[in-house]
Amino acid sequence: DLDSRLPDAGVVHLGLMRGGEALHHLLAHRSEGAIVVELERALASEPGSFDDVYPHVRAFLDRVQRVRDVAELTALAAREVRRVTGLDRVLIYRFDADWNGEVIAEDRNDRLPSYLGLHFPAADIPAQARDLYRISRLRLIADAGYVPAPIEPPVNPLTGRPIDLAFAVLRSVSPVHLDYMRNMGTGASMSISLMRDDRLWGLISCHNRDPATVPYHVRTACDLVGQVLSLQLAADEASAVADRRDALRMIQNRLLARMAAADHYVDGLIASGDDLLALAGAGGAAVATGGTVVRIGATPPERDIRAIVAWLSARERLDVVATDSLVAAMPEAGRMKDLASGVLAISTSQIHDSYVLWFRPEVIRTVTWGGDPRRHAEPSADGARPSPRTSFAAWQETVRLRARPWAPPEIDAAGELRTAIVDIVLRKAEETAALSERLTSINKELEAFSYSVSHDLRAPFRHIVGYAQLLKKYEGERLSERGNRYIDTIVESAISAGTLVDDLLGFSQMGRATLTPVAVDMDALVADLRRRMEADTHDRNVEWRIEPLAPTRADPIMLRLAMQNLIDNALKFSRHRDPAVIEIGSTETADETIYRVRDNGAGFDMAYVGKLFGVFQRLHRVEEFEGTGIGLANVKRIAERHGGRAWAEGRVNGGATFFFALPRR
Known part of the structure; x- marks a missing residue:
């Protein structure tokens, strides 16, 4: 029963069938409800069964288990495939992230030139062809000069559409591909897909100068070699990735311990600078949060880091952003190439522009292409269709403005660090x-x-x-x-x-009173305070230097008390100066209005500035200067009740300046 012997996908060899004097391999597969049967002519000299080539495959399997280096492993596979097929050249071809290919191993005779180390553009194997390679692991073109035969009927009677020949062994290929083969100087080719997690990793690409048929059972052996190579490459890569993840996890644990013990996670990261760099294998890092930028290692200047943060913030906010060519997305980043051609960044807040960033410098490299990659298609002689390029001579290109790519374990480790930071911040x-x-x-x-x-x-x-x-x-x-x-x-x-x-x-x-903010004329307020204080200072030489003051919006009673306390304080501590100089002024920034009262009096030691605004805190003996130690505490509380702040600067016997800032509303 043919139907019961066929899987849902893939080709089954049903045996040999004699047609006249010739033997044919009987092949079958399912296609949209129908069964497609193919008859492939068997060669008189080919092996009778897979058992005839199994010893060679077995020897290959034994050697593979002792190899862990990718270069040695792929070279071994290329050598084995060429040995069992007898073809002129066998290449191992690996795709990069952009689907460009690189020949990383080769075994050949002198009939075809070497392509080892050459790169080929993604256009040489377009997406449609890659999809076919992923679905059907092995493809053979025995003669680039074959004449295709039409299928009768051309339409699947069950679907009313052309028959899907994705799994067909004898399926005709694109005329452009045949031109490509002829331009390359090959009369026959065979490809075996190398897979990684259902994704096309690369190809075993085989070429012969003259037409050549690879017997079915030999192809089966080569397919097995391809599967074993795929599994071994995946296992070796998984082992290397696991080792890298384990190493990064140890670094993560140290970072987490320091962040958890610190008052703020940024302090923990700064204290772990070497580990922060090692987590991503970066030369430099920066923590940008709360309007500040802390740099670690080799980084661009702060203004450039702020420009990168602005670029990140203007994009769709992603948890992790990784690029090995920052200039491709941010053209002005060309000036940073020596330090930040590549950037890995994590966002540590959904609200604020807070990021941890890692930087890698430009790595200039030379890529040798198999022909000019910019000329992957040329007009054909008759103009009927595009023709692939005719030259595959080595063509070198210098690649600039790219860093070493960020590896998946490094990107994952950065993402896990982000999760940990968010958890710490929430806690x-x-x-x-x-x-x-x-x-x-x-x-x-x-x-x-x-x-x-x-x-x-x-x-x-x-x-x-x-x-x-x-x-x-x-x-x-x-x-x-x-x-x-x-x-x-x-x-x-x-x-x-x-x-x-x-x-x-x-x-x-003061802590319980309700704020009643109104517009306050600070010039009038200070003038009134000065007039009321003249009675207490009439016998002193006081020089007043009062600038025009910026108006504000605040509770007038509280604001008057704050300014009165500061002026009283200045007059008191400049009592022994002749003249006593009292300066009052203001400064406006984008966010706040800052008022200051400066005197030329006794001043104070900045080592004790933290005590100035505390209740009952005094830096001078009561015998020298009277007071209760509550006035400055009131100033601080009034400023904070308005959402502002208060601070002071001074030096012993050099006067003091007291500031209080109110938000601009």
């Missing part, structure tokens, strides 16, 4: 949110507590001052001079304590 965000919630709760409790304590202490201090003053008024004459000094000390201390309580109460209220 840190959750921890920060929980901590922020807890701090908010604690701050509310502290503010409520300080408000309660401050409110409850105000009355007792007022009573102390009042009764001490009454005691001195009505009983002062009966007290000794020492007793009166004690009363004065009590009054001063109680007033100071009351001031401290008032400041503390104001500070606690």
Whole structure:
């Protein structure tokens, strides 16, 4: 039963059939519901069965198992195929990512020239032909000068379409391909597909100068050689990839440990610079996040890295981007070729322009083509169809602006690092949110507590001052001079304590008060503050230098308090200067308006700048300069309540400058 003997795909050899005095191989395969039967004439001298060529194949299998080098393995296969076929030349042809081919192994006699090391453009084997090679592993053209015979009927009666001959052994080929063979000086050819994961990896390409038939059982042996070679190449490549992945995984683990231990993942990456480079086999790397760029190793200048980040951000946002020719997508990248012809990048945020990038330099290489690849087709003599090029002489091309390609394990490792970074960022965000919630709760409790304590202490201090003053008024004459000094000390201390309580109460209220932003004329605000302070500075030589100030939008009461505290601070700490110089100015940037108050007073040591804005923090003794240590804390809180910031610069006995910045709205 023929139907039961045929698989869904592929050709089956059904045996030999005699037709007259000639023997024929009987071949059959399925095609869209029909069965196609072919009769291929057997040679009188060919082997009777596969058993006759099996010893040669067996010897090849034994040798293959002892070889792990691709060059040696493919050379062995080329030698074995030529030995069993007797053809003039056998090539091992490997495709690259763009389907250009390279001859990586060859075995030949002197009847045909060597093509070893030559490259051939993708157009030589177009996509349609590659699809056929993938479906049908072995193709034979016994005579490039054959005359094709028509099929009768030409239409499959079951489908109403031309018969699909994809699996047909005797299928005619394109006339252009026959021209190609003749131009190459070959009268016969055979190809065996080399597969990797159902993808065409390459070909065993066989040529003979004269027409030649390869017997069916020899072709079967060659097909087996091709399958074994495919499996061995895949196994060796998989083993090398697995080793590379294991090495990269160890690097990943070290990077993850450092990132997890750091306050921010960027700190962990910077601390692991060598591992970050090794993860992708790169010469340089950069971490671009939060408006900053940190460079590691050999990298382009920061402005160029920012240009690459802008290019990445303008594209469809992908988790991983890899290119070995950045200039092909970003023409201005030509200036970076010595450091960044190739770029591998991962996006670490779906919202912000945050990337980790790796760079590889240009690798200039010379490619030797089998003929000029730009002339893969020429007009035929009769103009009826394009003719393939007639010359296959070595033609050299220098390839520039390309880096060594990124290997799949390196791209995968970068993608896994991205996943880890996103996980770390999310976990840190959750921890920060929980901590922020807890701090908010604690701050509310502290503010409520300080408000309660401050409110409850105000009355007792007022009573102390009042009764001490009454005691001195009505009983002062009966007290000794020492007793009166004690009363004065009590009054001063109680007033100071009351001031401290008032400041503390104001500070606690500052955190709870509702903001009422309005447009504020800063020139008018500062002029009013200066006028009110003249009474306290009339006996001092104060030189005011006030620039026109940028207006802003803020809570006017809070803003007035902040500016008053800064001016009071400047006047206080410049008390011993003649003249005391007070400078007030502003600067506008794209994002914020910055106000500054500068004095030429006592200044401070920048080593302690972190303490300046803390509650009750003082850098000078109270005997030198009075105060409660809350004024600058109020300035910082007011700025932060508006979404801004506050900071200071100074040097000992060299004056100080205090800044507070408000967002531009």
